[in-house]
Amino acid sequence: MRLQLLLILLFGVAASAQESTASKQVSTFEIDAPQSNVKKKIWIWLPKEYASGDKKFPVLYMHDAQNVFDKKTSYAGEWEADETLEQMDAQVIVVAIEHGNDKRIDELTPYKHEKYGGGNADAYLEFLVKTLKPEIDKRYRTKPDVKNTAIMGSSLGGLVSFYAMLKHKDVFGKAGVFSPSFWFSKEIFTLADDVDLKDRKLFFLCGTKEDEQMVPDMEKMIEIVKRHHAKTQKKIMAYGKHNEKLWRDHFGEAVKWLFD
Numbered sequence: 001m002r003l004q005l006l007l008i009l010l011f012g013v014a015a016s017a018q019e020s021t022a023s024k025q026v027s028t029f030e031i032d033a034p035q036s037n038v039k040k041k042i043w044i045w046l047p048k049e050y051a052s053g054d055k056k057f058p059v060l061y062m063h064d065a066q067n068v069f070d071k072k073t074s075y076a077g078e079w080e081a082d083e084t085l086e087q088m089d090a091q092v093i094v095v096a097i098e099h100g101n102d103k104r105i106d107e108l109t110p111y112k113h114e115k116y117g118g119g120n121a122d123a124y125l126e127f128l129v130k131t132l133k134p135e136i137d138k139r140y141r142t143k144p145d146v147k148n149t150a151i152m153g154s155s156l157g158g159l160v161s162f163y164a165m166l167k168h169k170d171v172f173g174k175a176g177v178f179s180p181s182f183w184f185s186k187e188i189f190t191l192a193d194d195v196d197l198k199d200r201k202l203f204f205l206c207g208t209k210e211d212e213q214m215v216p217d218m219e220k221m222i223e224i225v226k227r228h229h230a231k232t233q234k235k236i237m238a239y240g241k242h243n244e245k246l247w248r249d250h251f252g253e254a255v256k257w258l259f260d
Contacts, residue, residue, distance in 0.1 A: 022070040023082040031135060033127040036107075036120075038100065042132065043069055045082050045094040046140070056141045057093045058148035058259055061128060061172075063108060063157035065096030067244060077244040084252040092259055095136055097128065108156035110163045111185035118184070121160050122167070129171050145173075147199075150258050152176030154247045159184060162221070165202065166195045174201040174258040178247045179210055182217040192221060197230035203254040204232060205247070207240015214242075233257050 026045050033040045043065040049055060062081070066073040069082045081094060100107050109118030137144045151172045153161045158180035165175040182188055204222055206214045215236055222232055235253075240246045 018072055020070050020072045021078065021080075022072075023086060025086065026069050026082050031132060033131060035123040035127040035131070036100075036103075038103075040127070040132070041065065041098040043096040043098070044140075045069065045085055045096075047089070047091055047093070048086070049091070050093070050141070054141065056143045057091060058143050058150070059093045059095060059133075059136065059140075060150045060152060060176075060255065060258075061133075062094060062096040062151075063099060063153035063160060064104075065098040068094075068096040074244070077248075079244055079248045079251055081248075081251055084248070085255070088252055088256065090252075090255060090259075092255065093136075093140055093142060095132070097132070105156065108153075108160040109181075109184055110160065110167075111187045113184055116184075121163055124160070125164050125168060128164070129168055133171070146170060147173045150174035150176065152178070152254065152258075154178035155242065156181050156184070159188070162202070163188065163191075165197070165200060166191055169195065169197065169200060173199070174203075176203045176205075176251075176254045176258060177218075178205045178250075178254075179207070179214065179242050180204075180218060180221070182221060183211065183213050189221065189224065192224045193228070195228060197225055197228045199229075199231075201231045201258055202233070203235075203257055205235045205237070205250050205254065207237045207242070207246050209239050210242040 028043050030039050030041050062068055068079050071078045105118040106120040107124040110121040112119035149172055151161045151164050158177045161175045162177045165172050204218055206218050
């Protein structure tokens with residue numbers, strides 16, 4: 001099972017030859033990420049109501065944008081986030097950041113692993129907080145305050161979303177933590193036990209057919225953050241596997257709970 005997880009961690013995306021499945025409410029742009037000396041492609045989903053009026057919207061930031069909206073760019077299927085958001089008539093702007101392909105592990109992990117390396121999440125999050133978010137708040141009608149700003153991801157994206165909540169709790173008031181790779185470094189538990197998360201919301205999801213440590217690690221982390229006053233929602237799906245189907249099936253539920 002660990003091999004299956006590592007294939008997702010290491011390869012992340014493999015574009016197919018099929019037509020794009022992204023909806024018309026999705027657009028993209030590129031932005032410099034000076035913290036890593038690269039350009040980042042950003043995907044944006046806007047509510048239908050955005051085109052008219054002057055209403056402002058909360059914002060959800062997501063990782064691994066290649067897998068969020070478009071089957072054409074996904075590695076092993078997409079989240080179908082746009083279809084779900086449109087069915088829900090969700091009143092939120094979704095901003096998804098493409099991962100750096102062979103740099104994915106480095107970007108999405110806060111600590112180094114003795115075998116897999118990584119550990120450059122602070123630079124990635126600095127880009128998100130100091131470069132991307134100000135640009136999004138300038139370009140779009142957002143509600144930029146902490147209670148209206150969320151972050152979400154799966155696997156390493158779940159890990160870095162949780163870490164972002166700890167390190168930048170003044171920016172992110174909510175997090176969707178799907179199949180988090182807490183096994184990558186146990187230092188994340190130590191950090192979590194030192195942060196007051198009062199008024200913060202965390203939606204945790206995993207399946208029983210993922211890595212054998214997934215459920216106990218997630219349960220352990222939930223107990224820690226509850227001690228530190230976080231509001232939590234937990235979903236442990238019987239027979240759920242480490243894949244887009246699990247995350248896709250519960251994406252809408254997480255968005256609804258986080259922004260309720």
